[in-house]
Amino acid sequence: MTTVLPPLQVGSQVPRLARWPVGLVTAVVATVHLVSGSVGRGYWFDEALMLAIGRHHLDWGSADQPPLAPAIAWLADTVAPGSIAVLRIVPSLATAGAVLVAALIARELGGDRRAQTLTALAQATGLWATLAGHWLTPYTLEPLGWLLIVWLLVRWIRLREDRLLLVIGPVLGLAAQTKFQVILFAAVLLAAVLAIGPRGLLGRPALWVSALVGALIAAPTLIWQAMHGWPQLQMGAVVASEAEALSGGRPGTALGLLWLAGPVGLVLVVAGLVFAVADRRLRPYAFLALTFVALWALFVITAGRPYYLNGLHGALAALGAIGFQHRRETGHRRLSWIVWPGAALSVAAAAAIVPLTAMLSAPGVQNGVIAGVRQAWSALPAEERSRTVVISGSYIWAAYLDTAPPGTELPPVHSGNRSYGYFGPPPDDRDVVIFVGLDPAQLAPVVTGLQLAGTSGSGDTLLPPGAEAGAPVWTGGTAQRPWSEVWPELRTLHVG
Structure with missing residues (x-):
């Protein structure tokens, strides 16, 4: 006989943070990327661009790059001129921070020790995160911002504390100063909330005050774009023209947006899409799945880069891990076994990718x-x-x-x-x-x-x-x- 668990109630308690396993995974990720970054002898080409802008052309914007990553490059180069190891400290810590925030999302969803650890492991071993996790580029810093926004939202859904909403705007503004895709993410996320809920979020004044603060933080780089004819908007056609050579066109983009999550990440992301609909305890968070699907379709249609959804893999992995947890708790264990081979394969793939990063950034x-x-x-x-x-x-x-x-x-x-x-x-x-x-x-x-x-x-x-x-x-x-x-x-x- 199986039981059906009720949805989480507003104000309900969540499990304790799995400090040791999540902390261990986070620490390993930080260590691996800090070490990999320090032993690297050359720059990745986008990393060289961030440093060049920071050294010689720092401004509120550039054609296709907001200013935050170049500003970090300038600061690192000022502290330790020419030091690749120092240049890569912030992105390495941001990559590790994304692991911790993904686990916190799983916890907010009611995830137990196992679910939190699986989510952390999925975020830690994403293929692109493993490859680029210590390069100082906008797409390395981006996942942390997206995951922080999701964590604040799911925590608000549980607690209904509007002070959480007031933090979203500043995070969004800083993320927009890192990479412009977060603006599209926020717009699609709000549309998904409007479509399937929780619509009460949209009636909170704190949300719109926070959005205004975020817009003010992002305003300088948007003003720079406007003053220079919005070159960022023209980049869509440029990216599409490069898709065939870089990722195999739209089919390659469609697959890459998923498989770059890594073996266990792919399993959990797909499971999260299913459980967001099939598991009634997770239906209050179905807007995350709808946002993912809508962005996936949009990036495929526009032939975007395969890493454009990396900021959402951890959130969907959390949904998948919690869905499998609910099945275990209600006596359905037949599908849970597929996660662990994926986890082992993910660790092996990550271990194989780490040396590759040095080859790609050779001098x-x-x-x-x-x-x-x-x-x-x-x-x-x-x-x-x-x-x-x-x-x-x-x-x-x-x-x-x-x-x-x-x-x-x-x-x-x-x-x-x-x-x-x-x-x-x-x-x-x-x-x-x-x-x-x-x-x-x-x-x-x-x-x-x-x-x-x-x-x-x-x-x-x-x-x-x-x-x-x-x-x-x-x-x-x-x-x-x-x-x-x-x-x-x-x-x-x-x-x-």
């Missing part, structure tokens, strides 16, 4: 492009060197050059690509050009005479399409028009 490519540019620059007559500028066809090469080790002597570096295109043109008196990129025709509106000098770099890292590991270096170019006049023609969001 060979950066060192190669630096050496190629220095060689080309040194070969120029002395009277031309002071008039030389490096123009990169890709933000990647520009960022690698801009984050050269302290003391490296290079000409000024500029690019019309992505964020670099909005940093401003070279001085008009810099008329001798070294071009780094695949297609010197990009500079046809202004430069003539470019000739291939050689190819720098090596194939030991993963780069987006249009930024292959060998970076051709072109010399002999002369600017025929003022950079200030022609710069808008050279600005592009597509990597080339």
Whole structure:
């Protein structure tokens, strides 16, 4: 005979936090990423961009990056110039923090020791989280913000304490200063609440006061976008154009949005989607499942990046873990066994991925492009060197050059690509050009005479399409028009 458990009541008590197992998983994640980050010898290319912006171009925004990650990079580089280990402390701790918050969500849902631990393990061993968890990038910091918003909401549903709602806005504002997708997440989340409840949330003045505070915190970077023609909105088409090469197009995106949760995460996320409907104790939280499904469909239709839902994997995993717990408590144990092989496989996959991160951020490519540019620059007559500028066809090469080790002597570096295109043109008196990129025709509106000098770099890292590991270096170019006049023609969001 089985029993049916009633839904959680407002003000009901929850189990104690599973401090030792959850704390152990969190500590292991922090340690692994701090160590991996400290032994790494090179930057991941998006990480190099954050550091380059922080060092040379820190502002309230850039073409496709809000300012928080570059600001953290600036702070780390100010404290310890050139230290990759210090640069990676904040993202490593944020990755570990997301593990703890995921477990707290499971606890708020009534999760026992086992459910909390499973949720923590799922968040800890997500494939993308394991790969990128110590890189200082917006998508590494993002999951912590999303999970904090979910934890505050589910805690409010249990306690109905409006002071919790007042915290959501500041978290949302800071998350928007990290990555813009959180604004879409919040909008879809509210739509899901409106559609299936708890609609009482929408009638709370504290929610809207908090939303206003969040908007004020996010306002500076949104104003920057408005003043520069909203380049972030144009990035949707750019991301879609890269989807086929990066993730296999829409089918690859559809699968990646799920399987990047990792083996046990995938099991628990799918289970969470089912239990949010089938388990009446979890139906008050079905808005989380609806939000996940709606965002999944939207990101597939728009051919977004496969990691765009990483911030929700932990929340759905919590629903799945609690659903399996309820089945155990009511005598249904037949499906619970599938979680543990997934957990073992997740740990094994995470252990295999950790060494891969060092390969993907190896210094060979950066060192190669630096050496190629220095060689080309040194070969120029002395009277031309002071008039030389490096123009990169890709933000990647520009960022690698801009984050050269302290003391490296290079000409000024500029690019019309992505964020670099909005940093401003070279001085008009810099008329001798070294071009780094695949297609010197990009500079046809202004430069003539470019000739291939050689190819720098090596194939030991993963780069987006249009930024292959060998970076051709072109010399002999002369600017025929003022950079200030022609710069808008050279600005592009597509990597080339």
